[in-house]
Amino acid sequence: MIEKIFIPTVCRVDRQITYNCLPKELQSKVVFVVQEWERDQYQYDAEYLVLPKEITLDSKNPLSNTRRFIYEAGKNMQYCMFDDDMFFVRRNAKYWTGNSNMEKSSRKCNEDDVREMFDVIQNWLDDDFTVCGCGLSSTPPSGKHYYDNSSVCNTYWFNGTHFADDLDDMQLTKVRTAQDDLLLLGLLTRGYTTRRSGEFLFGNQSIASPKEESAIWDNLAFDRVHNDHKFIQSLYPKYFKIIYDENGKRVPGGFRNYGKRSIRWTQAYKDSQIHSLENHFK
Numbered sequence: 001m002i003e004k005i006f007i008p009t010v011c012r013v014d015r016q017i018t019y020n021c022l023p024k025e026l027q028s029k030v031v032f033v034v035q036e037w038e039r040d041q042y043q044y045d046a047e048y049l050v051l052p053k054e055i056t057l058d059s060k061n062p063l064s065n066t067r068r069f070i071y072e073a074g075k076n077m078q079y080c081m082f083d084d085d086m087f088f089v090r091r092n093a094k095y096w097t098g099n100s101n102m103e104k105s106s107r108k109c110n111e112d113d114v115r116e117m118f119d120v121i122q123n124w125l126d127d128d129f130t131v132c133g134c135g136l137s138s139t140p141p142s143g144k145h146y147y148d149n150s151s152v153c154n155t156y157w158f159n160g161t162h163f164a165d166d167l168d169d170m171q172l173t174k175v176r177t178a179q180d181d182l183l184l185l186g187l188l189t190r191g192y193t194t195r196r197s198g199e200f201l202f203g204n205q206s207i208a209s210p211k212e213e214s215a216i217w218d219n220l221a222f223d224r225v226h227n228d229h230k231f232i233q234s235l236y237p238k239y240f241k242i243i244y245d246e247n248g249k250r251v252p253g254g255f256r257n258y259g260k261r262s263i264r265w266t267q268a269y270k271d272s273q274i275h276s277l278e279n280h281f282k
Helices: 036-041 062-073 111-126 179-188 222-235 265-280
Strands: 002-008 030-034 047-050 078-082 087-091 106-108 131-136 146-148 155-159 194-203 240-242 261-263
Touching: 002 062, 002 111, 030 036, 030 062, 036 047, 047 062, 062 179, 087 111, 111 131, 111 155, 111 194, 179 194, 179 222, 179 261, 179 265, 222 240
Parallel strands: 002 030, 002 078, 030 047, 131 194
Antiparallel strands: 078 155, 087 106, 087 194, 131 155, 146 194, 240 261
16 A cells, blocks of 8 residues: 655745645645755645755755655655656557547546556555556557556656665665666666556656756756766666767757667566576576
């Protein structure tokens, strides 16, 4: 059973988009994860997890350290970690069943949809998946209801006990950007499983578009993002590749257009199973 819904937030006191998309009974599980200097500004009837005072917008890798703090707080439970500026979308079931259940290709979730989304993903956690999440609403349908051992981002349902002992080893606070990539590759290469919904999706423009203002992502330098990507590539060279053109320059695209990368999610998990089998027979 999901015990808590952690929502890390900063500079968004009056714009809690994700929180407002949740039914009341799920809002009661929300824990706002806030920086110390901003705590007194929040008046929501919710639980609060105040970050150590050294974690601020100006500190080194603030979001990575915030997430690491959340992983530690949730290591003995099933929990969620959501970005603070998301809305949820439900895709038409015709894409995987052949039978339409709505007028359009998708619709914004109502409260009953959100409740059903939580029930579905709860069952996946109970089936022993380590990480589950929603798909991205801007991604075209592919005919699949869900995707196993692939990417997950922005919306996380965790079995926290699964990877509690691996938190330090995965070096999760070493990057400012691409935290999702570092976390997921760290889990998949260790044999932990993921599942991402093709039915329940999320929208989040402040991450996707460089035109949107963001207290976390604005003013990032290209070299900083590139260095983070090179660090991840150094840890997982078989599965994470930075894409360069014939002149050795990064191919445009990817996170806020800082450059494309290729990630072999499923292969990372498959190889972990081969290694586990080999170790079993040693």
